[in-house]
Amino acid sequence: xxxxxxxxxxxxxxxxxxxxxxxxxxxxxxxxxxxxxxxxxxxxxxxxxxxxxxxxxxxxxxxxxxxxxxxxxxxxxxxxxxxxxxxxxxxxxxxxxxxxxxxxxxxxxxxxxxxxxxxxxxxxxxxxxxxxxxxxxxxxxxxxxxxxxxxxxxxxxxxxxxxxxxxxxxxxxxx
Amino acid sequence: xxxxxxxxxxxxxxxxxxxxxxxxxxxxxxxxxxxxxxxxxxxxxxxxxxxxxxxxxxxxxxxxxxxxxxxxxxxxxxxxxxxxxxxxxxxxxxxxxxxxxxxxxxxxxxxxxxxxxxxxxxxxxxxxxxxxxxxxxxxxxxxxxxxxxxxxxxxxxxxxxxxxxxxxxxxxxxxxxxxxxxxxxxxxxxxxxxxxxxxxxxxxxxxxxxxxxxxxxxxxxxxxxxxxxxxxxxxxxxxxxxxxxxxxxxxxxxxxxxxxxxxxxxxxxxxxxxxxxxxxxxxxxxxxxxxxxxxxxxxxxxxxxxxxxxxxxxxxxxxxxxxxxxxxxxxxxxxxxxxxxxxxxxxxxxxxxxxxxxxxxxxxxxxxxxxxxxxxxxxxxxxxxxxxxxxxxxxxxxxxxxxxxxxxxxxxxxxxxxxxxxxxxxxxxxxxxxxxxxxxxxxxxxxxxxxxxxxxxxxxxxxxxxxxxxxxxxxxxxxxxxxxxxxxxxxxxxxxxxxxxxxxxxxxxxxxxxxxxxxxxxxxxxxxxxxxxxxxxxxxxxxxxxxxxxxxxxxxxxxxx
Numbered sequence: 197x198x199x200x201x202x203x204x205x206x207x208x209x210x211x212x213x214x215x216x217x218x219x220x221x222x223x224x225x226x227x228x229x230x231x232x233x234x235x236x237x238x239x240x241x242x243x244x245x246x247x248x249x250x251x252x253x254x255x256x257x258x259x260x261x262x263x264x265x266x267x268x269x270x271x272x273x274x275x276x277x278x279x280x281x282x283x284x285x286x287x288x289x290x291x292x293x294x295x296x297x298x299x300x301x302x303x304x305x306x307x308x309x310x311x312x313x314x315x316x317x318x319x320x321x322x323x324x325x326x327x328x329x330x331x332x333x334x335x336x337x338x339x340x341x342x343x344x345x346x347x348x349x350x351x352x353x354x355x356x357x358x359x360x361x362x363x364x365x366x367x368x369x370x371x
Numbered sequence: 372x373x374x375x376x377x378x379x380x381x382x383x384x385x386x387x388x389x390x391x392x393x394x395x396x397x398x399x400x401x402x403x404x405x406x407x408x409x410x411x412x413x414x415x416x417x418x419x420x421x422x423x424x425x426x427x428x429x430x431x432x433x434x435x436x437x438x439x440x441x442x443x444x445x446x447x448x449x450x451x452x453x454x455x456x457x458x459x460x461x462x463x464x465x466x467x468x469x470x471x472x473x474x475x476x477x478x479x480x481x482x483x484x485x486x487x488x489x490x491x492x493x494x495x496x497x498x499x500x501x502x503x504x505x506x507x508x509x510x511x512x513x514x515x516x517x518x519x520x521x522x523x524x525x526x527x528x529x530x531x532x533x534x535x536x537x538x539x540x541x542x543x544x545x546x547x548x549x550x551x552x553x554x555x556x557x558x559x560x561x562x563x564x565x566x567x568x569x570x571x572x573x574x575x576x577x578x579x580x581x582x583x584x585x586x587x588x589x590x591x592x593x594x595x596x597x598x599x600x601x602x603x604x605x606x607x608x609x610x611x612x613x614x615x616x617x618x619x620x621x622x623x624x625x626x627x628x629x630x631x632x633x634x635x636x637x638x639x640x641x642x643x644x645x646x647x648x649x650x651x652x653x654x655x656x657x658x659x660x661x662x663x664x665x666x667x668x669x670x671x672x673x674x675x676x677x678x679x680x681x682x683x684x685x686x687x688x689x690x691x692x693x694x695x696x697x698x699x700x701x702x703x704x705x706x707x708x709x710x711x712x713x714x715x716x717x718x719x720x721x722x723x724x725x726x727x728x729x730x731x732x733x734x735x736x737x738x739x740x741x742x743x744x745x746x747x748x749x750x751x752x753x754x755x756x757x758x759x760x761x762x763x764x765x766x767x768x769x770x771x772x773x774x775x776x777x778x779x780x781x782x783x784x785x786x787x788x789x790x791x792x793x794x795x796x797x798x799x800x801x802x803x804x805x806x807x808x809x810x811x812x813x814x815x816x817x818x819x820x821x822x823x824x825x826x827x828x829x830x831x832x833x834x835x836x837x838x839x840x841x842x843x844x845x846x847x848x849x850x851x852x853x854x855x856x857x858x859x860x861x862x863x864x865x866x867x868x869x870x871x872x873x874x875x876x877x878x879x880x881x882x883x884x885x886x887x888x889x890x891x892x893x894x895x896x897x898x899x900x901x902x903x904x905x906x907x908x909x910x911x912x913x914x915x916x917x918x919x920x921x922x923x924x925x926x927x928x929x930x931x932x
Contacts, residue, residue, distance in 0.1 A: 263614075287409045288492060290532025294609045297529055302644060318393065318410055325528035336401070352385050354378045356522040357598075358649030359529065366649075367378045367522070 198225035200338055202320075203308070203330035205349065207342050210332075212237050212258060212279060237281060240265050251276055260312065263291035267298040274305045282328070284313035293326045300327030300360045320348040327360035372433050372748060373518045373663045375483040382525075383480040386487055390414055391473035398470060413531065415489030416472055424798065425464045425472060426489040427479060431499040431517040431541070432460030432751040436738040439749050441482045443734030449475050454734070456719060456727045458550075458791055458842055459538065460498050460751040461489060465798050487525060492533045492620075494524035494605070498540045500548045501752040504664060505760050507708045511560045511568050513543035515660035516597060519652065520558075523598045530605050534612035535620035537605070545871060549753055552576050552585045552873035553845055555622045556604060563591045570597060574604060574634070575626030578839035582875050583623045586631045588638055594657065596642075599650040603642035611637070667746040667761055672711025677764040678704070696771050698820065699782040704767060713764050715745075717757040717774060718781040718789065722814035725807040726792040727755035736777050744770050754791055754830075756784065786823040787831050787896075788814055791842055795835035795852065796859075803854035806835040809861065809888055816889035826896055829909045830869065845869035847910045848895065849876045850888065859885050865895060865921055866913040874914075879922045894924045 199210040212235040213227035221227050227234030235256035238246070243259045250257050258279030259270065270280065280299055282292035292311065299305040310330040311323050317337040333345075354365045375383075390410075397407040408418075415426035427442070434442075442462055446454045449471050450464045457463055467475060479485055488495055497520045504512045520539060524530070530537070540551040543560040551557030557573035570592040576585025592600050608622045611629075626634045678700030704713040717737055720726050729737075737757055741749045744766050745759035752758055762770060774780040783789045790813070793799065795806030810833065817823060832846030843849030849864035861883055864876030883891050896909075898921050903912045913921070 287405065288532055289614070290492075290530075290534075291610055291614075293529045293532065294606050301648075316406065322526075322528035322531050351389050352382055352526060354382060355528075356382075356525050357527055365378075367382075 198228060199332070201310075201330055201332045202338065202342070202345050205342065205346055207338055207345070211235065212256075214260075215239065215242060235278060237279060244269075247273070258308070258310075261292075261295055263289055263295075265295075267295050267303065270299075271303050274299070274303050274307075277305075277307055279308040279310060280305060281310040281312045284311060284315055287314050287316075289314065293322065296323070296326035296328050297360055317345060317348045320345065321351040324349055325355065325359040325361055325364070372435060373430075373514075373660075379483070380480075383483070383485045383487075386414075386485060387473060387476045387480050390476055394469065394473055409491075412491035413488060413493060414476075414491075415486035416469075417490060418469075422466045423469050423472065425467045425475065425486060426457070427462050427464070427484060427486050428489045428496045429460050429462060429484075429751050430521050431497055431503070431514055432501055432753075433514065434749045434751065435482075436742045436747040436749065438482045438484055439734050439738040439741070441478060441484070443731040443738070445475055445478055446734065447731040453728050453730045455725065455794060456729065456751050456755050456757070458753055458755060458840065459496055460501075460753060461496055462751070463794070465794070490536075492535050492537075493531050494527060494533070494537045494539065496538075497521055497524070498538070498549050498554075498753065500542050500544060501750045501758050502548060502705070502714060502760070503543060504666065505707050505709070505712075505714055506544050506546075507706055508546060509544040509708070510562065511543045512661070512664055513541040513558075513560060514664045515657065516558065516560070516570075517541050518660055518663065519598065519656075520601065523601070523650070527605075530609060533605070533609055534614045535617065535622075537608070537622065539601070547869070547871040547873070550842065550845065550869040550873075552871075553578050553582070553842070553869060554585065556601065557585050558597070561591065563593075567593075569593050570600075572600060572604070574638075575623040575631070576873075577621050577623040578842055578844050579621065580618050580837045580839075581621075581623065582839070582844040583627065584873050584875065585623075586626065588631070588635050595652045595654075596646055598652060599645045599648070600638075600642055602650060603638050603645050606641055606645075607634070607637045666709075667748075669709045669712065669761070670763070672763060672765075674710045675764050677713070677767045693768075695782070696768060698824070699771050699780055700767055702782045702786065702824075703780070703784045704762075707761070709761075711764055713762050713767060715759045715762045715767065715770060716752070716784045717759065717779045718784055719756050719779075720783055720789050721778045721781045722788065722818060723811060724778070725794070725797075726790055726810055729757070733777055733779060736773070737779070740770060740773055754789060756789070782820065783823060785828050787817055787826055787829045787848075787892075788823060790831040790833060791846070792833045793835050793840035799835060799840075801836050801838055803836045803852045803859065805859065805885075806833045806841060806850075806852060809833060809850065809852075809885060812886075812889050813892065816893065826899070827908055830867075831892075832867070832869075842869060843867075844875045845873060846876060847908075847913070848892065851882075853882055855882070861885060861888050863888075863891055863895075863925075865918060866910065868910055877918045879918055880926050891925050894927075895921050898924045 211229040237258040256278040260281040282295045309328045311328045312332045354367045393410045396402045417424045450466045455463045497517045499513045537555045539556045540549040540554040541558040553576045559571040561571045572589045573585035574588045612625045613619045703716045745761045750758040830847045832842045833850040834841035834843040835852040843851045845867040851862040867876030
C-alpha cells in the first residue's frame with residue numbers, strides 16, 4: 197500500500213517520493229499524483245550538489261533537513277521549494293521544533309512543512325504549534341484515524357506563549 | 372500567591388485527560404515501554420527501584436494551606452503516608468501505583484497543581500528565594516517573574532525535547548538562597564545605571580558530573596524582555612547543545628565549549644530577531660502579575676524580642692525562660708521586613724528521619740498552623756525545609772508548642788545537621804550509596820546541640836551518586852557516595868558554597884568507608900575549632916587555610932579508641 201500521512205489534518209496518500217524511492221515508485225505506488233509527476237524530496241547533501249539540475253526540471257522539489265542542518269542554508273531557496281521535511285531520528289530529538297519555527301516565522305516558508313522519522317500522535321500538538329502541517333505517522337497511529345489525530349491537535353485549548361498558531365487562543369496577553 | 376484563572380484550570384485538566392489516555396494506552400499495550408517513557412518523563416513519573424516515583428511541581432516553592440493538605444492526603448491515599456521535599460522545592464512520592472497516577476493528577480488539578488515538566492529533558496520548575504517578598508535585603512520580589520516564566524515555559528512547543536533538562540532559578544536579593552549560580556540559567560533582579568529594575572542573566576551553571584559555576588551572559592536586561600531573552604537562550608541551546616552524549620548535553624557544556632563570549636554573541640544575535648515579537652511583557656501585565664503577590668494584610672505591630680524576653684512592663688512569660696524555645700527562636704526564625712513579624716522555618720531534619728521527608732499528618736498540621744499564624748501560605752526551601760513566612764513574633768511561642776510534639780521543631784536550621792540529602796539507594800535506581808543511612812549515623816554522632824551551635828553555620832550536602840541531586844559540590848562539607856567493587860564509599864569535599872559567593876568544594880583525599888564518615892567529619896570540625904578566628908565560619912576558615920590542615924588530620928593515624 198502506498199505511504200499515507202496526515203496532512204492539513206486529513207489522512208492522504210503521499211504524493212511525494214524520496215529521491216531514494218524513485219526507481220521503485222511504480223511498484224510501491226508511492227507518489228501517485230493524478231497524472232502529474234510526483235514531487236521529489238532530496239536529502240540535504242543531494243540538494244546542495246544537484247540544486248540547479250533539479251530546479252530546471254518540471255517537478256516539485258522538497259528537501260529533508262537533518263537536525264544538524266542549519267535552516268539559514270536554505271533561506272535563499274525557500275521560495276523554490278514546495279516542501280521542507282525536518283527529520284526526527286529518535287524520540288528525544290528536538291531540534292526540528294526550532295527548525296520548524298524558524299522556517300515559518302523567520303523565513304516565512306509557505307510550503308508543506310513535514311515531520312519525518314520518530315513522529316507520534318502525542319507530538320502533534322507541539323509540532324503543529326511549531327508550524328508543521330504534515331506528519332509521517334506510523335501505521336498504528338494512522339489506524340486510529342483522522343478523528344484521533346484531530347483530537348491530538350486540540351489536546352490543549354489555549355497556550356501560554358506565542359508560537360506558530362492559527363486559531364489557538366493565547367492566554368498570555370502583552371498589551 | 373498566584374491563583375488560576377479559567378484557562379489555567381482548563382489546561383491542567385486537559386493535561387490530566389491527556390496523561391490518563393497515555394497511561395491507558397500503555398497499560399493496554401498500545402504504547403511500548405520506550406514510547407511511554409518519553410511521555411511519562413514529561414510528567415514527573417519515573418520507574419524506580421521499588422515503584423514509580425512521582426514528582427509534583429511546587430512552583431517556586433509556594434503552597435497554600437489547601438494545597439499542602441492535598442499533598443498530605445495524596446501521601447495517605449496513594450502512597451505510604453509521607454512525601455519527600457526536594458532541593459528544587461518540589462515534592463516526590465516514592466510509592467504510587469502507575470495506574471493511580473492519573474487520579475493523583477486529578478486531585479492535584481483540583482487545587483491548581485500538577486506534575487508538568489517535573490522530569491524529562493525540558494524546562495523544569497522555576498525555583499526562587501524562599502524569603503521572597505519578606506526579606507529585608509530584597510531589591511524586588513522575584514515571584515511575579517517566576518510565575519511569568521512558569522507560564523511561558525509550560526508546554527512550550529519548541530522546548531519540550533531539549534538536549535537535557537533545564538533549570539532556572541530567580542532571585543531578587545543580594546544573598547542567593549536559590550543556588551542560582553549552579554542552575555542552567557540564573558536570573559538576578561538588579562538595578563541598572565539609572566536606577567531602574569532589570570535582570571542580570573547567567574547561564575551555564577550546574578552540578579552533576581561536571582560542576583560549573585554560571586557565568587554572566589548579560590549584565591542588564593530591561594524587564595519587559597525577560598521572556599524573549601530566555602527564548603533566545605533556549606533556542607541556541609536547543610539547536611547547538613550536544614545530543615550525542617547525555618553526560619555532555621547540559622547547557623554548561625555548550626557554554627564552556629563555545630566560551631562565554633561566543634555563547635553570548637549567539638544569544639544576542641538570536642534575541643535581536645526575537646525581542647520585538649510577541650514575548651514583550653507590557654507594564655500592565657507586570658502589574659497584574661505583581662498584584663498576585665501583594666503583601667498580606669499585616670498588622671501594625673512593634674518589634675519584640677520574643678526569643679529573649681518581653682517588652683518592659685509585661686508580665687513575665689514562661690516562654691522567655693524556656694531555653695529550648697530560645698534556641699529554636701534563634702536558629703529557626705529569621706528577620707522579616709515588616710516590624711513585629713518573623714519568618715519561621717519548620718525543620719524537616721529531625722535526627723532519624725530522612726532529610727526533607729514529611730508525613731501526611733505533619734503536612735496537615737503545618738497547613739492548619741499556616742492558616743492560624745501565617746495567612747494560609749507555606750513555602751518549601753531549597754534546603755528541604757518548610758517555612759511560614761509571616762508569623763507575628765508574639766505567636767512564636769504558641770507555634771513552637773504546636774510544632775514540637777509533631778517533631779517539626781528541631782532547632783538546627785543552618786547547622787551541620789540541617790543537611791541536604793538525596794533519597795539515595797533506598798529509593799533511587801541511580802544511587803551508589805544509602806545517603807539517608809549516612810545522614811542517620813551523622814546525626815547520631817552530632818547530637819549535642821551546644822556543639823552544633825558552637826560550630827555555627829555549616830552547609831552539609833550529600834549525594835548518593837555523581838548526578839549530585841544532594842548538591843555535594845557546593846556544600847561547605849560535601850559527601851558523595853561512590854561505588855568501589857560493590858561497596859559503598861564516600862568522597863568528602865570541603866569549601867563549597869551555593870550562595871552569591873558560590874564555589875566548588877575540593878576533594879580532601881581518598882574516599883572513606885561508610886562507618887568512618889562521622890569520624891572524618893569530627894576531625895574536619897576539630898581542625899576548624901582549633902584554627903578558626905573569632906566569628907569565622909567554617910567556610911571562611913577553609914578558604915583562608917586551604918585543604919591541607921584538614922586533610923592532614925583526617926588521614927593521620929587512627930585516633931586511639
